[in-house]
Amino acid sequence: MAGKQQERVNVEGHELTLTNLGKIIYPETGTTKAEVLEYYAAVAPFLIPAAANRPVTRKRWVNGVGTAEHPGQVFFQKNLEDSAPKWIPRAAIEHSDHTNVYPMVNNLATLTWMAQIASLEIHVPQWQVDPSGKPLRPDRFVLDLDPGPGAGLPECVEVAKLARSILQDMGMDPVPVTSGSKGIHLYTGLDGTLKSEQVSAFAKELARALESDHPDLVVSDMKKSLRHGKVLVDWSQNSGNKTTIVPYSLRGKAHPTVAAPRTWRELASPSLDHLDYLAVMKRVATGKDHFAPISDRHLPPHGEDENDGDARERVVTVENRLAKYVGMRDPGKTPEPFPSSSAVSASSQTGRSSSGQPKPGDPPPPGGIFVIQEHHARRYHLDLRLEHNGVLASWALPRGVPETPERNNLAVHTEDHPMEYATFAGVIPKGEYGAGTMTIWDRGEYTCEKWRDDKEVIATLTGEPGGGLGGTKRLALINTGQNWLIHLMKEQPGVRRKSPGSPPKASSPETAPSPPTPMPNYTPMLATSGTIADLRGDDWLYELKWDGIRAIITGTEGKIRLMSRNGNDLTATYPELTDRSCWPDGDFVADGEIVALGKGSRPDFGRLQQRMNLVKAGDIERARASVPVQLMLFDLLHDDGTDLSGLPFRERRERLSGFADRLRKGCPLHLSMVLDHDVEDLMASAGELGLEGVMAKKADSRYVIGRRSRSWIKLKLEQSQEVVVGGWRPGAGARGGTFGALLLGVPDGDKLHYVGRVGTGFKDWQLRDVMEHLEPRVVSESPFADIPREDAAGATWVRPELVAEVTFGEWTGPGRLRHPVWRGWRPDKSPEDVSQPN
Numbered sequence: 001m002a003g004k005q006q007e008r009v010n011v012e013g014h015e016l017t018l019t020n021l022g023k024i025i026y027p028e029t030g031t032t033k034a035e036v037l038e039y040y041a042a043v044a045p046f047l048i049p050a051a052a053n054r055p056v057t058r059k060r061w062v063n064g065v066g067t068a069e070h071p072g073q074v075f076f077q078k079n080l081e082d083s084a085p086k087w088i089p090r091a092a093i094e095h096s097d098h099t100n101v102y103p104m105v106n107n108l109a110t111l112t113w114m115a116q117i118a119s120l121e122i123h124v125p126q127w128q129v130d131p132s133g134k135p136l137r138p139d140r141f142v143l144d145l146d147p148g149p150g151a152g153l154p155e156c157v158e159v160a161k162l163a164r165s166i167l168q169d170m171g172m173d174p175v176p177v178t179s180g181s182k183g184i185h186l187y188t189g190l191d192g193t194l195k196s197e198q199v200s201a202f203a204k205e206l207a208r209a210l211e212s213d214h215p216d217l218v219v220s221d222m223k224k225s226l227r228h229g230k231v232l233v234d235w236s237q238n239s240g241n242k243t244t245i246v247p248y249s250l251r252g253k254a255h256p257t258v259a260a261p262r263t264w265r266e267l268a269s270p271s272l273d274h275l276d277y278l279a280v281m282k283r284v285a286t287g288k289d290h291f292a293p294i295s296d297r298h299l300p301p302h303g304e305d306e307n308d309g310d311a312r313e314r315v316v317t318v319e320n321r322l323a324k325y326v327g328m329r330d331p332g333k334t335p336e337p338f339p340s341s342s343a344v345s346a347s348s349q350t351g352r353s354s355s356g357q358p359k360p361g362d363p364p365p366p367g368g369i370f371v372i373q374e375h376h377a378r379r380y381h382l383d384l385r386l387e388h389n390g391v392l393a394s395w396a397l398p399r400g401v402p403e404t405p406e407r408n409n410l411a412v413h414t415e416d417h418p419m420e421y422a423t424f425a426g427v428i429p430k431g432e433y434g435a436g437t438m439t440i441w442d443r444g445e446y447t448c449e450k451w452r453d454d455k456e457v458i459a460t461l462t463g464e465p466g467g468g469l470g471g472t473k474r475l476a477l478i479n480t481g482q483n484w485l486i487h488l489m490k491e492q493p494g495v496r497r498k499s500p501g502s503p504p505k506a507s508s509p510e511t512a513p514s515p516p517t518p519m520p521n522y523t524p525m526l527a528t529s530g531t532i533a534d535l536r537g538d539d540w541l542y543e544l545k546w547d548g549i550r551a552i553i554t555g556t557e558g559k560i561r562l563m564s565r566n567g568n569d570l571t572a573t574y575p576e577l578t579d580r581s582c583w584p585d586g587d588f589v590a591d592g593e594i595v596a597l598g599k600g601s602r603p604d605f606g607r608l609q610q611r612m613n614l615v616k617a618g619d620i621e622r623a624r625a626s627v628p629v630q631l632m633l634f635d636l637l638h639d640d641g642t643d644l645s646g647l648p649f650r651e652r653r654e655r656l657s658g659f660a661d662r663l664r665k666g667c668p669l670h671l672s673m674v675l676d677h678d679v680e681d682l683m684a685s686a687g688e689l690g691l692e693g694v695m696a697k698k699a700d701s702r703y704v705i706g707r708r709s710r711s712w713i714k715l716k717l718e719q720s721q722e723v724v725v726g727g728w729r730p731g732a733g734a735r736g737g738t739f740g741a742l743l744l745g746v747p748d749g750d751k752l753h754y755v756g757r758v759g760t761g762f763k764d765w766q767l768r769d770v771m772e773h774l775e776p777r778v779v780s781e782s783p784f785a786d787i788p789r790e791d792a793a794g795a796t797w798v799r800p801e802l803v804a805e806v807t808f809g810e811w812t813g814p815g816r817l818r819h820p821v822w823r824g825w826r827p828d829k830s831p832e833d834v835s836q837p838n
Helices: 033-051 108-116 153-169 196-212 277-285 306-321 323-327 340-351 417-424 605-611 617-626 651-659 679-688 763-777
Strands: 006-011 014-017 024-025 058-059 076-077 090-094 100-101 118-123 141-147 176-179 183-190 229-235 369-376 380-388 391-397 409-417 426-430 435-452 456-462 473-480 484-488 526-528 540-542 549-556 561-562 590-595 629-639 669-671 693-698 707-718 717-730 739-748 751-758 796-798 803-806 820-825
Touching: 006 796, 014 033, 014 108, 024 033, 033 118, 033 277, 033 323, 033 707, 076 751, 108 118, 141 153, 153 183, 153 196, 153 229, 196 229, 196 340, 323 409, 369 417, 369 456, 380 409, 380 417, 380 435, 391 417, 391 484, 540 651, 540 679, 549 629, 590 605, 590 651, 590 763, 605 617, 605 763, 605 820, 629 651, 679 693, 717 751, 717 763, 739 763, 763 796, 763 820
Parallel strands: 526 707, 629 669
Antiparallel strands: 006 014, 058 076, 058 118, 090 100, 141 183, 141 229, 176 183, 369 380, 369 435, 380 391, 391 409, 409 484, 426 435, 435 456, 456 473, 473 484, 540 693, 549 561, 549 590, 590 629, 693 707, 717 739, 717 796, 717 803, 739 751, 803 820
């Protein structure tokens, strides 16, 4: 194409004349119109889902963008010109005094037409329109982090991390986009229940909260006089009348930069910069779409002309449903099947999939095939997949299929999988998404009684003879609004066989084991914080660092006891971990971490806080239902009457592996896997998964009871610090009646050395919880030796007894925490355990 000045092309059945292909659009790089067209063709599979069904405002540079010194003339266009092809999808939007007809980028042909007329920048609102052109409620939330004079991308990254922490506490998982101009756009998906005014109000409050807690870094007012050296958190783009450049769009800058979705790992790089179109073309060639978690939530494109037919609509719909699956996997690194476009096209031409799925608009399917796969990933689970509209709708079952109607198990709705996945069994390599062994637990066909998308599925599954399901089972999948549950219906077509994981019957008195010998009293070995540089010259084994509470587990006949690192008995607090039938027979002592899983099945320390410090049986049971916990085992200290603490760590791990094989399946007990990877790759993977870091342990190290050792090194992705709370400053606005910020210190003799104040990272329930902990400890005098007057003004002081943990950016000159964010209480620590790193 680059060698021609004009070309007649057919794009998706539409004829287009491409002219002036050798014209220079970006003079400083010599980028031509042909190269712009080539770029948009390459990113179309990723840009179109991000822009589909959204009215487009365009910025055109018909004579090129010019140079930095002499920019080219730019035209803003909302209305679709009369000369535009009739087949372009469009939406007529009524404004207060007029109506505009906007194009929508729902197909490659429209995107090609826009590039041909030099519409380089594509801007869309945070809402879509329905097939009739009626605006829907917003399905995206965006923050535009815009650096003022004296600030740049590093400051934007710092603010992005602070905003991410708050949004994650609210159950959102933001995706960063380097804007291609100056700053960063931060996106999260919405469920479409809020009006634009409500979303804008929330965004404004979030921006103001960030400004209040970090006034030296953040500003929420757009006045230029206030922005020097700070980052403007522009919340206004959530207004129903505002638009934001769509991800993957070019910028009309002197250099052809792109609004490029990024990973949080990339944001941590000191060399972070905006990407140009060549770099983005290389990225999309891998098939990964980092914006898929946002764009995958959207409606399939509509507005195609009637000549496209149902076949085209079905292809686009299936491809969109599988965009997230494809974006999370690298076909060159994993043996997992990838969707075949030819197979999709063939099924769409007939209007049915290979198993008789209906065409769009037909009644819900009567059923199809199903598969349940046993997934030995970083935590064992089953994966249930049901054929639905040409893909396999999928749920992860951490506790498996329920064995009785009296117990509902968690079902985590995951990305749709291609039909080819129904026969997949193999090993997903370490370092890849879902790494581990996948086997088929059972498969067969199902009949569907009810299928309400995103709400409820009732189906009867008939498995293979000898399969894990045990015949035919009638199951329900129910969306509670917070998560999905899987339920075994009371009315069953058959009788369930006994599960292989069921506990053995109790021994008779004649065969009962002899009374166990007394167990040694073990206290945890403690790790030392370090860096990758500390690992040279030794044989190290690596595990992921679990973000929870340490526990020593002691098993004797008929009882499991849990003890925290500071000797507190946790047995009653976590009853799901103390079911004796879940554990192997015999006496043992193990070491592990109690975690609560949050969004994306990641350990969430803030969520775990809701299970701590509960003593009443009713409170524990309610919390257990809403916040189930898991136990990750990483060491075995005593087994079968033998003290193992003196053995090398490698040998203890071998014993632990055999021990874990005897855990009953379906219980919330898991082996923390040893990972055979380069440690730098592991740290990068941990960052992408949103985990805390990596634990490095010397292969020949003995278990040093109750002592800290450099044989265990914790490598954390972000800095954290244990602190003692010495007081609070009063809150205002939404926090009136509670606190605005907590005052923090580390022990220095009989006083506290003041290290700063924290006001972000708190969920609503934590505000009340913090006050309940602090109010009984109020005292008249400050426990700090050196708190500044401005921070002490209006403060209420407390006895320095409570330990908490915060994350932060860095230590400043006077020993203060820069931008601390609350993580939660540490009831397993005492003030004597707290110290500031040297």
